[in-house]
Amino acid sequence: MKLKFKYQKFQADAAAAVCGVFAGQPNFALIPIATGLNSSGYANQKLLISDDLIKSNLQRLQRRNRLEPSSKLDGRYNLTIEMETGVGKTYTYIKTLFELNKHYGWSKFIIIVPSVAIREGVYKTLDITKDHFAEDYGKRIRYFVYNSKDLSKIAQFAYDSEINVMIINSQAFNSRGKDARRIYMNLDSFCSRRPIEVLAATNPILIIDEPQSVEGIATKERLKEFNPLLTLRYSATHKKNSLYNLVYRLDALEAYNRQLVKKIAVKGISITGTTATEGYLYFEKINLYDDRPPTAAFEFEVKSRNSVRTVRRMIEERYDFYTHSGGLEEYRGYIVSKIDGLNNIVEFTNGVVIAAGDIFGSVNEEQIRRIQIRETIKSHLEREHQLYRSGIKVLSLFFIDEVANYKRYDETGKAFNGNYADIFEEEYQETLKEWELICRDYDYLQFLKEINPKKTHAGYFSIDKRNKRMTNSKIGDKKSQITDDEGAYNLIMRDKERLLDFKEPVRFIFSHSALREGWDNPNVFQICTLKRSSSDIRKRQEVGRGLRLCVNNYGERMDANVLGSGVHNVNVLTIIANESYDSFAKHLQLELAESIADGTIYDPQVMAPENARSNSTSMKLHKQTAEMRTLNTLWEKISAKLSNGVKFDNGELIQKSIQSLDRYLSVSRIFFKIEYGDMDTIKSKGTLHRGQAIEKIAGRTEKVHSAVSMTIKYDLIGKIVEATGLTRNDVCCILQGITIETFEQFHINPEEFILKASDLINQQKADVIIKHIDYHKRDVVYNEWP
Numbered sequence: 183m184k185l186k187f188k189y190q191k192f193q194a195d196a197a198a199a200v201c202g203v204f205a206g207q208p209n210f211a212l213i214p215i216a217t218g219l220n221s222s223g224y225a226n227q228k229l230l231i232s233d234d235l236i237k238s239n240l241q242r243l244q245r246r247n248r249l250e251p252s253s254k255l256d257g258r259y260n261l262t263i264e265m266e267t268g269v270g271k272t273y274t275y276i277k278t279l280f281e282l283n284k285h286y287g288w289s290k291f292i293i294i295v296p297s298v299a300i301r302e303g304v305y306k307t308l309d310i311t312k313d314h315f316a317e318d319y320g321k322r323i324r325y326f327v328y329n330s331k332d333l334s335k336i337a338q339f340a341y342d343s344e345i346n347v348m349i350i351n352s353q354a355f356n357s358r359g360k361d362a363r364r365i366y367m368n369l370d371s372f373c374s375r376r377p378i379e380v381l382a383a384t385n386p387i388l389i390i391d392e393p394q395s396v397e398g399i400a401t402k403e404r405l406k407e408f409n410p411l412l413t414l415r416y417s418a419t420h421k422k423n424s425l426y427n428l429v430y431r432l433d434a435l436e437a438y439n440r441q442l443v444k445k446i447a448v449k450g451i452s453i454t455g456t457t458a459t460e461g462y463l464y465f466e467k468i469n470l471y472d473d474r475p476p477t478a479a480f481e482f483e484v485k486s487r488n489s490v491r492t493v494r495r496m497i498e499e500r501y502d503f504y505t506h507s508g509g510l511e512e513y514r515g516y517i518v519s520k521i522d523g524l525n526n527i528v529e530f531t532n533g534v535v536i537a538a539g540d541i542f543g544s545v546n547e548e549q550i551r552r553i554q555i556r557e558t559i560k561s562h563l564e565r566e567h568q569l570y571r572s573g574i575k576v577l578s579l580f581f582i583d584e585v586a587n588y589k590r591y592d593e594t595g596k597a598f599n600g601n602y603a604d605i606f607e608e609e610y611q612e613t614l615k616e617w618e619l620i621c622r623d624y625d626y627l628q629f630l631k632e633i634n635p636k637k638t639h640a641g642y643f644s645i646d647k648r649n650k651r652m653t654n655s656k657i658g659d660k661k662s663q664i665t666d667d668e669g670a671y672n673l674i675m676r677d678k679e680r681l682l683d684f685k686e687p688v689r690f691i692f693s694h695s696a697l698r699e700g701w702d703n704p705n706v707f708q709i710c711t712l713k714r715s716s717s718d719i720r721k722r723q724e725v726g727r728g729l730r731l732c733v734n735n736y737g738e739r740m741d742a743n744v745l746g747s748g749v750h751n752v753n754v755l756t757i758i759a760n761e762s763y764d765s766f767a768k769h770l771q772l773e774l775a776e777s778i779a780d781g782t783i784y785d786p787q788v789m790a791p792e793n794a795r796s797n798s799t800s801m802k803l804h805k806q807t808a809e810m811r812t813l814n815t816l817w818e819k820i821s822a823k824l825s826n827g828v829k830f831d832n833g834e835l836i837q838k839s840i841q842s843l844d845r846y847l848s849v850s851r852i853f854f855k856i857e858y859g860d861m862d863t864i865k866s867k868g869t870l871h872r873g874q875a876i877e878k879i880a881g882r883t884e885k886v887h888s889a890v891s892m893t894i895k896y897d898l899i900g901k902i903v904e905a906t907g908l909t910r911n912d913v914c915c916i917l918q919g920i921t922i923e924t925f926e927q928f929h930i931n932p933e934e935f936i937l938k939a940s941d942l943i944n945q946q947k948a949d950v951i952i953k954h955i956d957y958h959k960r961d962v963v964y965n966e967w968p
Contacts (some may be wrong), residue, residue, distance in 0.1 A: 223340035268729025
C-alpha cells in the first residue's frame with residue numbers, strides 16, 4: 183500500500199499565512215558563502231524588507247485569520263502556527279517550506295524536534311510525501327537526520343543549492359552528553375571547523391516541532407547559535423506565554439467541526455464501592471527539590487463519615503497512612519521511614535518497600551485490566567465489522583508501563599507471554615465465540631477465522647542490543663518523560679503502511695507509554711491505557727495518537743470528499759479509560775475547553791463581560807422590625823435558660839438498634855461500572871459548540887466476586903464503640919441480636935458495614951434520647967434582644 187495525499191485548503195491557508203508575512207521580499211537566488219570546508223556553499227538570502235513592512239503584513243494576515251494583531255514583532259522573525267493534533271501538521275510545514283522556496287528562493291531548513299519518536303515521524307512523512315510534492319512543485323527535498331558521527335551530510339547541506347532539510351532532536355545540541363558536545367567542537371575530521379558554524383553560515387530557517395517541549399531557557403539561547411533567518415513554531419498545545427506572532431490557528435473545536443479529525447468516544451471503567459480491605463496503595467512518583475526534602479505522590483483510601491474514597495496526596499517522611507486514612511485498619515503500621523529519590527523507592531517502618539509505579543495490595547487491579555482488554559477487543563470487532571467491506575483495516579493500541587507485563591524471558595532467554603498477553607489471548611478467544619453465535623456476516627467471520635490469535639497482537643518495544651530482548655524504553659528527559667531510545671520506534675514508525683495492509687495479521691499493538699507523543703497511525707480506532715494514569719499525562723496526549731482520519735486499503739483518506747457528511751460515522755476513536763467515564767470525560771473536556779479558551783475570534787467591537795459580583799447585596803436588620811411587639815413577645819418566651827436530663831433503659835436502645843440494622847442495613851456490593859459516551863453533535867447545525875464535548879449514551883455493570891482479605895484483623899466492636907459512644911457490652915448485644923444474613927454483610931464490605939451500622943445505631947440513640955429528655959426552666963434568662 184502507498185498512502186495518497188490530496189490538496190486541503192486549511193494546509194494551503196497555513197502555508198500562505200507564513201509566506202504572506204514576507205510579501206515584498208525579492209526572490210533572489212541563494213548567496214554563495216565560504217564554508218571553510220573543501221568547497222564553497224550557499225546560504226539563504228537575508229530579509230531585504232523593513233520590519234515595518236513585515237509588521238504591517240503580519241497584522242493584515244492576523245486580522246484576515248481573525249486573530250488579535252501583534253503590537254510588536256515578538257521574538258523578531260518568529261511566527262507561531264497552532265494546529266490540532268491529527269490534521270497533518272508535519273505535512274503542512276513541509277508544504278510551507280516548498281512555498282517559501284517558490285516565493286523567495288529560501289532552501290536551507292532545519293527541523294528541530296523534542297524526541298526520537300517525533301524525529302522518526304517527521305523523517306517518515308518526508309519519505310512518503312516526496313513523490314506527492316515533486317508532482318506539485320517539480321522539486322525534491324534532500325533530507326537527513328543529524329548524526330554527530332557522520333558529518334558529511336552537514337557538508338552536503340552547506341554545499342548543495344537545492345532544497346535541503348536537516349532533522350535534529352534538541353538533545354543533540356542541548357545536553358551534556360559527548361555526542362551533543364560534538365556539534366560545538368573543532369573537529370579534525372571536519373576541516374577543524376565546528377559543525378554549528380557551518381550550519382549557522384547557511385542562515386537556515388528553523389522549524390520547531392512542539393516548541394513547548396523543546397524550548398527551555400537554555401535551549402532558546404542555543405537556538406540563537408544556528409543564526410536563523412526566521413523561526414516557525416508548530417504545535418497544538420503552545421504555552422500561553424510563547425505565542426510569538428500567532429499567524430494561523432486551527433484549534434480542536436474547528437478541527438472537529440470541519441471534520442478533519444475523528445470523533446472521540448469514551449468507555450470508562452471504574453469500581454463502584456470499595457472493600458477497603460486490601461491496603462490499596464499506588465505510588466506514583468517522587469518529587470525532588472533544591473531547598474527541601476523530597477515528597478512522594480500516593481493514592482490511597484480515606485474513610486469519611488459515610489464512605490470510603492480514594493485520594494491523592496503528596497506525602498513526606500514520617501507520614502502515617504493509618505492516621506490520615508481516618509483509621510482504616512489496612513494501613514496500620516504504614517508510616518513512611520524513607521523517601522529514596524536515588525532509587526525511586528519509599529520504605530515503611532513495617533519493612534514494606536514500594537517502588538514508583540507500583541500498586542500494592544489491590545486485588546481488583548488485574549480484573550480492571552482484564553475488563554479493559556475485553557472491552558477494547560469488543561470495540562475493535564464492532565468497528566472492524568462495520569468497516570470491513572469498505573476495505574478499512576482497524577487497529578487498536580495498548581499503552582503499558584512495563585514490557586514484562588507483555589513479554590517475559592526464562593533463564594535461557596526464551597520468550598513467553600506476560601500477563602497482559604495471556605489475558606488478551608484468553609479474552610480474544612472468548613469474544614470470538616460470542617461473535618460466531620451472533621454474527622451473520624459469513625465473509626467477516628471467515629476473515630476472523632483465518633487470523634491466528636497469537637499473531638494478531640504484537641509488541642513494539644526497545645530491543646536490548648546485548649541480549650536482543652524487549653526492554654523498557656530509556657527515558658532521556660525525566661522531567662518531560664521523553665524517551666531517547668531509537669530502538670523503540672523502528673517497526674512502529676517505519677512500517678506504517680505494512681500495518682495498514684490486510685495481509686498483515688497484526689491488529690492489536692502493545693507498546694510503551696513513552697510512545698504517547700510523536701507516533702500515530704490513521705487507522706487506530708481504539709486506545710487502551712493499561713496503567714495508572716499519571717497526573718503529568720494530559721488526556722489530549724493520550725487521544726492524540728488516534729485522531730487522524732483513517733485510510734482504506736488503497737491509501738485514500740476517508741474524509742468529507744469521500745464520505746460527505748458521514749465522516750464521523752466512520753471515523754470514531756474510542757478510548758477505553760481505566761477510570762470512570764465521568765472522570766475521564768470531565769478532564770478531557772476541561773483540556774479541550776482550555777485549548778480553545780485563548781482562541782476566541784478576535785473582534786474589537788466585543789466588550790468584556792460585566793463582573794457578576796458587582797450586583798451582590800448584603801443583609802441588614804431593620805431597626806423598626808427589631809422593635810416590633812410580636813418579636814419582643816417571642817423573646818420573652820424563649821429567653822429563659824433551661825436545664826435538661828435524659829434517662830432511658832439500655833435494653834430499649836439495643837432492641838431498636840437490632841430492628842433497625844435488620845431492616846435497613848444494606849452494604850454495597852462491588853461492581854465494575856462500564857459507561858460509554860461520545861462527542862455530542864448538534865443535529866440541526868452539525869457543529870460542536872464551546873462548552874459541549876462528550877455526552878454519555880449508555881452504561882452497564884459487572885459484579886465482582888472477591889473475598890475479604892484474611893490478613894487484616896478488624897476490631898469490629900471497638901470501631902462501633904468509638905463511633906457510637908456505647909459500651910462494648912451494648913455493642914456486643916446488638917451484633918449478637920441481628921440476623922445471620924445481616925451480619926454476613928460484614929464480609930462483603932467491612933468498612934462500609936462499620937460506617938452504616940454505626941450510623942443506624944446513632945439514629946436510634948438520638949430517637950431514644952429525644953423521647954426521654956426532660957427540660958426544667960431556670961430562674962435566669964439570656965441577655966435581652968440586641
